[in-house]
Amino acid sequence: MSRRRHRISRSGDFDAVYRKGTSSAGRHLVVYTFARGDDEPARLGLSVSRRVGGAVDRNRVKRVVREQFAALDPAPPDGIDVIVIARPSVMAYLQERGSEALGERLMELVGEATKNAAP
RNA sequence: CGUGCAGGCCUGGCGGCCGCGAGUCGGCAUGACCGGCUCGAGGAAAGUCCGGACACCACAGAGCAGAGUGCUGGCUAACGGCCAGCGAGGGAAACCUCAGGGAAAGUGCCACAGAAACGACACAGCCUCAGGAGCCUCGGUUCCUGCGGCAACGGUGAAAUGGUGCGGUAAGAGCGCACCGCGGGUCCUGGUGACAGGCCCGGCUGGGUAAACCCCACUUGGUGCAAGGCCAAACCGGAGCGUUACGGACUGCUCGUCCAGUUCCAGGUAGGCCGCAUGAGGGUCUCGGUAACGGGGCUCCCAGAUAGAUGGUCGCCCACGACAGAAUCCGGCUUAUGGCCUGCUGAAUCA
């Protein structure tokens, strides 16, 4: 499977998710979701600002989030766009608790956001 | 042994499993697919402080101003970099540091203190002589005034008109001498040169600050790969200014050349390809050079992403390893940081 195809790459798509989607915020991550309404696989977008850390730390955060997103169980439904925003405290959490703990937080937030969008 | 100094090197390795980017080969269910093989971050990729390559701006122009550099010789595509020297300063030493041209071209500044801070002259003061007054042991001594002589002495200060010693004198003074310092020379020797050593002259003719203005020498057009080029898509309405002018082509000025438009409002596109990785390239051998570096032979192809790829986990090696992630590409500088090796020093401390 292609990772690239499952990413949000155009700024217009980002704007659509921010404007029309629903959000759910945690201490270290913020998740936006938006149902496009087609049957393509779910896509992921990432936003990691300089406040998180240097280039090495930011790459690590993006890598971990992508891995954990691909391993989500249950997997997010088709036709959905998900944007994950990293907050500045995420590096400290990652070093303290590890990538799997961050995956659990991600699953909670994604579930919450999709539930909010459903009704 | 520890300490200090200098130089060089590396940036965990091997194996298993899961996962990512690019290239290439193959498969068929031709796709935004699957499989095999190969390659896949750094010494600083960083800060963006210099220098180039490359691209466009006029054919990349001229002059001034502005800006930058500043011991000598060399290296380099170039540099504010590097190498080798010279001089000055620091250290016990190994060794380190230095924007290190010009102050008799001119201007400015030198607070406070101090007699005086740029011209030196005055002030304060010292001395001979003359006159007057007092004291008096009648030889002198003190004070005042005057004609002269002098520049040693001056509670300062970062800095005070060469320093120390001897002679000399009424008191003194490079006035004379010795040593040290300073300045000068169509001078001599060595060196490509900075400069060093010597000789002779001047007896001294006065400071500091140019990382103050400045003078001198040399360098210097601007913007930056989101440069720039091509393709596709969309909008292709209205108003004003101008049409020998203004405006634009780096900021200021002058000249010259070129461009035909340009400003505001409204509306619209912000997708793909090239640039984009074979280069002042790396490795190794050899020759020249003290070295930086250069010549030649052989050999290798070594990241090219575009919401942006290198990680996770397990085992072993004594060890989680430090700083940290390419975005047009090179040469440097600076800063952050873990470890290893080699050589040198002998102050203090320990033995």
Add this chain to the structure above:
RNA sequence: UCCUCGGUAGCUCAGCGGCAGAGCAUCCGGCUGUUAACCGGAGGGUCGCAGGUUCGAAUCCUGCCCGGGGAG
């Protein structure tokens, strides 16, 4: 990717070679029955950091660190 501006008292800023200042805030005293206002006084600073030039640096020079703004 690149270009700019700034860092001085708790806050906002001035000072650009010679003992570091103003306003607001804080504290103390006065006024008032009390508070505010007002009056008088006091404390508070590695001038972002490190070198250098100078007799002397917040000021001049060089290199860093941390913020703010802008262009495409």
